[in-house]
Amino acid sequence: MNYILKDENAVFYECGFSCDSVVFLKLGSESFFITDGRYYEEAKESIKNSEVIQSSDLFKNAREILRKNRITKLFYDPFEWSVEEFYKLSFKLTDCYFQKKIKLSQTKRIIKSKEEIEIIKKAVKLGSEGFKNFAEFLKANGADKDEKRLHFEAENILKRNGELDISFSPIVAINENSAKPHALPGEKKLNRGDLLLFDAGVKYQRYCSDRTRMMEFDYLFDFDLKKSFKDKKRQKIYDTVLKAKDAAASVAKDGIKAKDVDKAAREVISKAGYERYFIHSTGHGVGLDIHELPVISKRDDTLLKEGMVFTIEPGIYLPGEFGIRIEDMYVIQNGKATIL
Numbered sequence: 001m002n003y004i005l006k007d008e009n010a011v012f013y014e015c016g017f018s019c020d021s022v023v024f025l026k027l028g029s030e031s032f033f034i035t036d037g038r039y040y041e042e043a044k045e046s047i048k049n050s051e052v053i054q055s056s057d058l059f060k061n062a063r064e065i066l067r068k069n070r071i072t073k074l075f076y077d078p079f080e081w082s083v084e085e086f087y088k089l090s091f092k093l094t095d096c097y098f099q100k101k102i103k104l105s106q107t108k109r110i111i112k113s114k115e116e117i118e119i120i121k122k123a124v125k126l127g128s129e130g131f132k133n134f135a136e137f138l139k140a141n142g143a144d145k146d147e148k149r150l151h152f153e154a155e156n157i158l159k160r161n162g163e164l165d166i167s168f169s170p171i172v173a174i175n176e177n178s179a180k181p182h183a184l185p186g187e188k189k190l191n192r193g194d195l196l197l198f199d200a201g202v203k204y205q206r207y208c209s210d211r212t213r214m215m216e217f218d219y220l221f222d223f224d225l226k227k228s229f230k231d232k233k234r235q236k237i238y239d240t241v242l243k244a245k246d247a248a249a250s251v252a253k254d255g256i257k258a259k260d261v262d263k264a265a266r267e268v269i270s271k272a273g274y275e276r277y278f279i280h281s282t283g284h285g286v287g288l289d290i291h292e293l294p295v296i297s298k299r300d301d302t303l304l305k306e307g308m309v310f311t312i313e314p315g316i317y318l319p320g321e322f323g324i325r326i327e328d329m330y331v332i333q334n335g336k337a338t339i340l
Contacts, residue, residue: 002027003075003104004062004089009288010080010105012206017046023058023089024050027069034058034065059088066096073097077104103293110285110293111307117331119207120287120309124329124340127167127202127209130158131223134198135215142217143192147172147185158202167201167208167290178214179323181280181315190217195234195322198223201290208290209340210311212327214238225326234324237274237316241324244268244314248282248296249330252312252337258300265314266298274316283311286329308332309340 005011005024012018015031019039025032031050035043040054055061066074078100081089090098101107112120134157142150150172158166173183174190178197190196194217201209213223216234225242229235248265262282269278283296286309294302296310313327329340 001075002071002073003101005077005080005105006085007077007080007105009206010077013105013109013288015047015050017043019043021058023062025062025065027065027071030069032062032065034061059085059091062089063091063093066093071096073099075099075101075104077101079103106285106289106293109287111305112287112309112331113307116207116287117307117309117333119205120209120329120331121340123167123202123204123207123209124211126160126164126204127158127200127211130160130200130202131198131211131213133157134200135221135223138190138196138215138217139221142190144189146187146189147174147177147183148187150190151185154198154200158200165203167203167210170200171197171212173197173323175322176320178325179317179319179321181317181323181325192218193230197323197325199325199327206288208286208288210286210290210327210329212313212325214324214326234322236272237318237324238326240269240272240274241314241316241326245312245326245328248312248314249328249337249339252304252330252332254304254306254332254335256304258294258296258302258304259298261296261304261312262298262300265312269314269316277316277318278314279317280315283313283327285310304332304337306332306335312337 003026008018011022011024021036023034033050034053034055043052134154154170174188174194177183196215199212215221244265247268248261251264252261265282281297285292285294309331311327311329315325317323330337
């Protein structure tokens with residue numbers, strides 16, 4: 001299959017190096033990494049399996065290579081390209097048919113190799129350490145800090161003084177803000193007895209981790225799964241979400257459809273009377289991108305296979321009150337879902 005890529009992670013997967021100015025062509029057994037002068041030397045040093053080409057007009061060079069190789073059909077992912085970029089690429093290239101292939105690279109990457117799984121395990125471990133360190137910060141300095149300050153501190157702690165990158169901007173949400181699944185940090189301050197949702201991850205060798213935990217800010221707390229809340233409603237909803245996560249994980253096996261994993265979590269939450277408050281899918285793939293395939297949703301017929309890595313993260317969100325989400329990453333190994 002002949003194809004063209006522009007997304008940084010998609011290109012990195014092909015040749016072990018990427019940048020923000022690249023067009024990558026795979027034509028049969030040949031590969032071409034086209035970049036500008038800012039990245040040319042580093043690309044030459046880093047890439048072994050592709051011809052590195054320096055160019056001041058990446059799309060023009062790509063067209064020349066396609067013409068030279070008499071390529072009549074080329075696959076591309078439309079989500080990687082702006083209208084203007086695609087116009088520049090295809091300009092006067094009338095002999096080549098561009099075939100859309102949604103999530104072209106992510107489809108290739110859906111099964112992780114043993115090496116990739118080990119890297120992801122390391123990312124998960126480092127992310128878990130970040131959670132512990134953030135909990136220690138909260139114990140010592142969290143009182144009366146607002147979400148914006150806590151978000152700032154969480155990023156610094158997760159990055160380990162610049163040693164790591166973060167998978168995404170962390171979510172730090174207090175009380176009623178935790179009912180917003182992707183809450184933005186605001187002015188709300190953390191006080192004793194408050195409920196706090198923390199969703200974060202780090203990157204290791206470009207691969208992401210992703211985790212969500214809840215805690216009640218008191219004198220003794222942590223981000224462990226076992227929780228005892230003073231408020232009975234919080235406890236009921238927390239226990240329901242944890243039960244839903246465990247139910248989904250027990251169903252997730254080699255050969256099971258992704259939507260059946262989602263169904264298992266949703267049934268637990270529905271039985272508890274909170275169906276309308278579970279407002280997102282149960283999980284998503286994780287790898288070089290924080291959101292990859294498979295999608296663990298009610299509409300996804302993807303069959304889970306050995307080597308797939310994904311989150312399970314059910315949630316219940318009561319607007320104006322609070323939300324509970326619990327998330328871990330899993331891999332299909334030896335036929336079943338193993339927590340990472």
